[in-house]
Amino acid sequence: MTSDTRSIIEVESVSKRYTETVSALRDISFSVAPGEFLTIVGRSGSGKSTLLNIIGGLDHPTSGNVRISGALTDYHNHHALVRLRREMVGFVFQQFNLLPAMTAADNVAYPLLFHGRPRQERQERALELLSLVGLADRTGHYPAELSGGEQQRVAIARALAANPPIVLADEPTGNLDSKTSREIYRLLRELNTDQGITFLVVTHERDLAGYSDRSIELLDGQVVA
Amino acid sequence: MISDVFSIAFRHLWRKRLRFFLTVLGITIGVAAVIATVSLGEGIRYNAVETIKTQSDLTLITVQPKVHGDVVQLITGARIMEIRNLSSVTGAEGITRDTYATARQTFIPVTGIDSVEEGGLLNLRYSRGRPFSPETREVVAGYRLGEKLQRYEGIRQNDRFVVTIREYDASGKPLDSEIELTLVGVLQERGDSIDEILLANRGAVVAARTDAPLYDGILVRVDSPEHVAGVAAAITGMQLGATGAFEQIESVNRLMDMVVLLLALFAVISLVVGALMIMNTMMTSVYERVREIGITMAVGASRRDVIRLILAECLIIGIAGGVLGCFCGMVFAALVNTAGRSFILSRLGEEFTLLFGTEIARVTPGLLIAGLVVSVLLAVLSGLYPAVKAARLNPVEAIRSGG
Numbered sequence: 353m354t355s356d357t358r359s360i361i362e363v364e365s366v367s368k369r370y371t372e373t374v375s376a377l378r379d380i381s382f383s384v385a386p387g388e389f390l391t392i393v394g395r396s397g398s399g400k401s402t403l404l405n406i407i408g409g410l411d412h413p414t415s416g417n418v419r420i421s422g423a424l425t426d427y428h429n430h431h432a433l434v435r436l437r438r439e440m441v442g443f444v445f446q447q448f449n450l451l452p453a454m455t456a457a458d459n460v461a462y463p464l465l466f467h468g469r470p471r472q473e474r475q476e477r478a479l480e481l482l483s484l485v486g487l488a489d490r491t492g493h494y495p496a497e498l499s500g501g502e503q504q505r506v507a508i509a510r511a512l513a514a515n516p517p518i519v520l521a522d523e524p525t526g527n528l529d530s531k532t533s534r535e536i537y538r539l540l541r542e543l544n545t546d547q548g549i550t551f552l553v554v555t556h557e558r559d560l561a562g563y564s565d566r567s568i569e570l571l572d573g574q575v576v577a
Numbered sequence: 578m579i580s581d582v583f584s585i586a587f588r589h590l591w592r593k594r595l596r597f598f599l600t601v602l603g604i605t606i607g608v609a610a611v612i613a614t615v616s617l618g619e620g621i622r623y624n625a626v627e628t629i630k631t632q633s634d635l636t637l638i639t640v641q642p643k644v645h646g647d648v649v650q651l652i653t654g655a656r657i658m659e660i661r662n663l664s665s666v667t668g669a670e671g672i673t674r675d676t677y678a679t680a681r682q683t684f685i686p687v688t689g690i691d692s693v694e695e696g697g698l699l700n701l702r703y704s705r706g707r708p709f710s711p712e713t714r715e716v717v718a719g720y721r722l723g724e725k726l727q728r729y730e731g732i733r734q735n736d737r738f739v740v741t742i743r744e745y746d747a748s749g750k751p752l753d754s755e756i757e758l759t760l761v762g763v764l765q766e767r768g769d770s771i772d773e774i775l776l777a778n779r780g781a782v783v784a785a786r787t788d789a790p791l792y793d794g795i796l797v798r799v800d801s802p803e804h805v806a807g808v809a810a811a812i813t814g815m816q817l818g819a820t821g822a823f824e825q826i827e828s829v830n831r832l833m834d835m836v837v838l839l840l841a842l843f844a845v846i847s848l849v850v851g852a853l854m855i856m857n858t859m860m861t862s863v864y865e866r867v868r869e870i871g872i873t874m875a876v877g878a879s880r881r882d883v884i885r886l887i888l889a890e891c892l893i894i895g896i897a898g899g900v901l902g903c904f905c906g907m908v909f910a911a912l913v914n915t916a917g918r919s920f921i922l923s924r925l926g927e928e929f930t931l932l933f934g935t936e937i938a939r940v941t942p943g944l945l946i947a948g949l950v951v952s953v954l955l956a957v958l959s960g961l962y963p964a965v966k967a968a969r970l971n972p973v974e975a976i977r978s979g980g
Contacts, residue, residue, distance in 0.1 A: 405973050408875075410874075410875055410972045410973050410976075411973045430879070430880065431879070434877065434878075434879040437874070437875060437876070437877045438877030439877075442876075443875045443876070445976065449868070449872045449875075449976060451869055451872065451873075453588050453589060453592050454588070462873075462876060463876035463877050465581055465582075465585075466876070466877045466878045466879070466882050467877070471580075471581060510876065513876075514877065
């Protein structure tokens, strides 16, 4: 397969096997253009989350390659993976995964700590992002004091903190009601068009795939559409 | 960045305040126990050494010939010069020793020396009379000998008295000779061996015998007690023997080293228990926060960042425990020195007042710093395993876990 220089994400024949017989992903290939909003749909257990974790450098494939902005991801190099997570991608999880001991602003600023940015700059960036996701009045609240939709907005702001070109969202609305889900999708789409961030969103809700530019479907670890 | 890591670490600890306090308490007790035992030992050592210092002539070293196999290292004028030239030595005089018998067969140890001026090398103080004049058979008695001569021999100041010097001829037959001495002075009490001896002109002591050596000892004065051990070592290095009150201090120090070491060993056990508590706390803390650690990794923390976050918590525990431990140790020492001191003295009796001077337990700045350093080191060391374990977590599994 020739590498397409216009792609920001290239997945080449990626497989993930847990044992000889149990596979999560089988020979997956696709690419994502910069600024694209791509949804990956499929039933639970189809390997969607594993694929997202591999692209984001949290997990590693058994075989195959992943290129981010043309650079081959070296899954054996801890520092390369840390750099990938720090600079290239932001994660949004189904469970929100905010740190309970920190306020909304501190949660958003948290990733910048590992960039060694000064506190002042981190705080300013956090406030800016929180107002971008519509939570300017919730900066000092702890996660337990926020609704599900608000928590996910904080998590989205956190994913954007380090200004990554790619956001990987794993079932971002899985724990939210349908009205809130639509609001979150509209927000993601807005960030996509306004900021030019590439979105890769995993979901099992087909109707939400309508917000995307393109959708691929996984079934039993293989791309079917 | 460092201050941020600490503020995050502190926030984590504060979430489980009670556990944090209990862990800190564990290390506090350990540090306090070490400071209490060591300060007590050091205080007793200090008081014992001070007692020796006030009761004896610390800066005086007596040098004797020493036998090495068949060879005797004799004392010569050159040796005396050599010792005089050592640094910290303010004076050195050769002496000759002998034993005379009085008419009533009281044996008197005699030391022949060149000068017995008030003050001088031996730092002499006269209770009555005056120093002997050079080149005469005038003598000066130590305090206790002076009492003895007066009481049992009836010899008073300015009395002349006859002593017998026994020598042996080639066949082993005793040859006695007699000389007449004049007692011109008696010294003040010193609390050392000079109280028991008669001081005479060295020339006269040597002349009194046919085969007397010129010198059989050297008295050496050192400028300060701190330099005595060094001078003694230098003299020992010349193959000569060196004795003096400083040896008492050395043996007290050796004894107290052992006592303090043993006491501290028991205290260290509580410190080890404190360290195990920290390890346990941090293991629990890591276990509870597996998910948070996974999230931290997902947002871009490296293994080193994770280790740093966990060790920062240990550092806070170590500093808190160390500071509180030092404080508790000082409180203990203060209690021993006030309430404890009067209790101990009431049990032991007034004669121990001198031994337990103003303070029994002695907390030195060095001891406090050592307590703090040990606490911090132990805390960080105990946190190393939990921290590395946290850093090795698989982020995907960590985030998925319920913790």
